[in-house]
Amino acid sequence: MLSTIFNRALDKLIEYMGVIGYLLILYCMVFGVTDVFLRYVLNSASQWIGATIQAAMVLIACVGGSYALKHGSFIKLDLFYDNFSARTKAICDVLTSSLTFAFLGVLIWEGTASAIMSIKFNEVTPTAVPVPIYPIKSAIPLAAFIVLLIVIKQFIEDIKTIIKKPQ
Template identity: 55%
Template sequence: MKLWNTIEKAIDFIAEMMGRIGWLLIIYLMVFGVTDVFLRYVLNAPSLWISTSLQIAMVLLACVGGIYALNDNAFVKLDLFYANFSPKKKAVCDIITVVFTILFLGVLIWKGYQAAKMSVMLNQHTPTSIPLPIYPLKIFFPITGIIMLLVVIKKLVNDIRTLRS
């Protein structure tokens, strides 16, 4: 039990760090998004790299934001029925749906790893005037999939504990 509490705190810490990375990405997106608009429409001197880097940052934000939101139960749910369930009924529903989540994450990790490996082998870059590397982004997909899987397993264990109590 003490080991599990340590593991759970480690997963919470990792999810919190993903949230902080997301916070930094939001600041980056705001500052450079406004800068890009200013350069393009006020100075008539568009940037060659800002819009591409903003797209990459938005993808990263979706990855880290998903981990943080799942860990903090911040996803929007269809609470029409679920909100009125007892904690044990909620746990049963979560245990049933976790099968689909694990399948999805398994495919994401598997295919993400293959795509990342291929991207590194090909040394992929964006097809723009200033080529930015794509492989770091693709390497991040299976990593975030694994972290998300850890959060899902933590929630599954907590649901099983709820059923047993």
């Protein structure tokens, strides 16, 4: 019961993250074109658009990574993997998951340390219009933790697939 509630909540959170990613992509497109128009047509460069687009792209990577992982949208080398049985795929996924856990652990650990320092020093961009950086740096370990939850969920499913008796 509790795991079902957790799975539904995680799935809903990831779908919301997908919507956020979609909106951030629209933001980047609209303001990227606006910046080019201002710079080359009106000869009046923006002081803040470039910095906010860079921040938006970091956030797109954060929310898009979890969304893509949940929907199986990452590019894989399926030359051999695609022909494996479900059980063999699960075994391969469990064997390689240690690398994923290690990467996410370092990303969460170091990302949290970086975010804490950024918050402590109220870090902003070194531009004419100072844009806060600490919210972006705080989003990185948070997004990595959400990806970790997805990976743990998939890891458990892979273990179930491995120990399930073939029919």
